[in-house]
Amino acid sequence: MAMNASVVTTPTLVIVGRPNVGKSALFNRVMQRRIAIVHEQSGVTRDRVTAVGDWCGKYFRLVDTGGLNVFRGGHKADGVFDEMIREQLEEAVVDADFIIFVVDVIAGLVPLDREVARWLRQLGKPVVVAANKADNDKIAVGAGEFAETGFTDIYPISCLHGLGVAELLDHATADFAMNEAERDEAPAINIALVGRPNVGKSSTVNRLLGENRVIVSEVPGTTRDAVDIPFEIELHGTRVKANLIDTAGIKKRTKTSSPVEFFGLARARTAIRRADIVLVLIDATEPGTAQDKRICRLVLDEGKPCVLLANKWDLAGKEVKQKELFERIAWEIPFLDYAPILTCCAVSGYNFSEILPSVIAIHEQMSIDIPTPLVNRVVQDLVARVSPPAGGSTRLKIYYGTYKSQRPPTFILFVNDVKSCRGNYVAFLKNQFRRAFGLDGLPIFIEFRERRRGDFHNAPDKKRGKSIASK
Incomplete structure (x- = not known):
């Protein structure tokens, strides 16, 4: 079955800025629902969070990005992600049709804002400055300070109260085409990718899509948001629209160390509920752990079709035969016996050509009507x-x-x-x-x-x- 995956291209509006200025709050305000995690802890958004939005009949893809130089001098050693987040941001702005540069009007123009502005000017993309936290007219006056960034289009806004957001969107989407047909652009297949921390979910996403779409790290819990990635599957010359949801790793309740991780787990559960089909990723070197069972139980409780992906087969295959692995999974997770099992390796790409065909086959079976x-x-x-x-x-x-x-x-x-x-x-x-x-x-x-x-x-x-x- 010949099949390729390609990322959907539509008018793209990208939100950038330093940490903790309200990028995710603006994202949620525009989408009119909570998608990105919003928390006072800076650096919460690490991956690109994407959703299709519209403004006055103009449809676009809205992208929330991680803050540049997250946790510089912070309390946790998350500096390991700084370069990865910068790479994610650079890839996001390459596809941007318009950029919203978010700043904090109360904090004023800080050196890191200048650094971001300098980088944005080099890109040659259209940019509008959103001076957030302008909760009243007196504070909004301070937005003029950001003219020093070199950008002339500056809009004081309040994501908390929604002030000024309409004017900001009028400007940012001025050159976007009116297209009511985009209302039907919702993905045909929602595919959630779930698993315990550090089993290779983000590596699997990147391998499936053929691009570094989400951050990959050896540090467990790298993905905090449920990251939506619209793409298309080419099947026999026909393009099937889909949406891949990379979720935060589901941990034991006692090991959820912060509110951010707690909300990330809530997003993962919501992703399973939203999904048409769930890909459950397990570690082939350690299959059937208590966390694996808990995740599989969530999938079954929601009544979701499922494919079990036994990742890291390059390592496990040296110790056990595939038949032995399947027998162990069936023994450890007997209640998910309906799910086909595929061994795979996100590093080498082994058996990845079989994943999307399996998803399509299951999706086709979901529409069967039995007299x-x-x-x-x-x-x-x-x-x-x-x-x-x-x-x-x-x-x-x-x-x-x-x-x-x-x-x-x-x-x-x-x-x-x-x-x-x-x-x-x-x-x-x-x-x-x-x-x-x-x-x-x-x-x-x-x-x-x-x-x-x-x-x-x-x-x-x-x-x-x-x-x-x-x-």
Whole structure:
């Protein structure tokens, strides 16, 4: 299956500035919802956070970037990320159609603002200065000081109260085309990438997209925001729109050391909820940890289709065979038995050509509609081959079945006694439904509803109280 991934290109508005001036607050204000994490701790945003926004019918891609020289002289040793954040920022502004340079009007013009301004002038891109924290007219007067940056377009704004943001957007989007069709640009497939810290999520994103899109580091917890990355999958000459969500690593609750990490985990859970399909990344050298199980349980609880990616196979493959690895994962995480497993290596790119085809195949299965007569023919065949067990003195009888919903695939079976539905037989039914209807990678749910024979007295003979199950 020939398939390539390419990043979607649309008019791009990039927000830049030194740490803690309100870049993420402006991002959230423009999007009218909280996407980027906002916290008084500077340097919270490390990766590029992207979303599609609109202003008066003009649609654009809004990008929130990390602050330059984060934690210079700070309390934590995050200086290791400074160069990486600068690289991320440089890559972001290359694609920018317009740049919003955010400054703090209360702090005034500081040396780092001058440094950022000098760098922006060298780019030759259109720039507007957003003097944030101008919560009243008296403070807003101080915005004139930023004329020393060399930029003439300066707008005092207050992200907290929304003051001046409309005028700022009028200016920044003045040359953007009116395009109502962009309203339909929402990605067709939302793909969340989740996993415990430092299993290679950001490396996997960069390998999938073929570019250094998110920060990669040996330090666990590098990604704090849930980073949305719109892209397109080319399949047989057709482009399928998608959105890849790289999430913060999900840690044990007792190891969430800061409010920023806490909100990052909340974003990860929200990303799973938003996703159409979830890629769960595990470390092939240490599969099935308590954290892996907790993450997989979140995926199952949300009823999400899933692919398990066993990363770092270049290391694990020296110690175990692939069959042994699969058996261990199945033993450690038995409740996610519906998910296909792929061994891969984000460093070398091994087996990455199989990931997106697996996602597309599962996505296509999610739209399957199963007619009721077919459901009942399959059920009739199943109970003929394997009789339902007896629960105490009562043997389970299945009268009738129907397909309730696609996401997640849910079947309703009308039975004589719900209490007779034993767990092992339910698991058997799920596995057989998956095989019969081609629902690989999708969780299957079965609702059992108790009925008496008389409840079907108006149904045709085949549906009347006669049980499908043999005695």
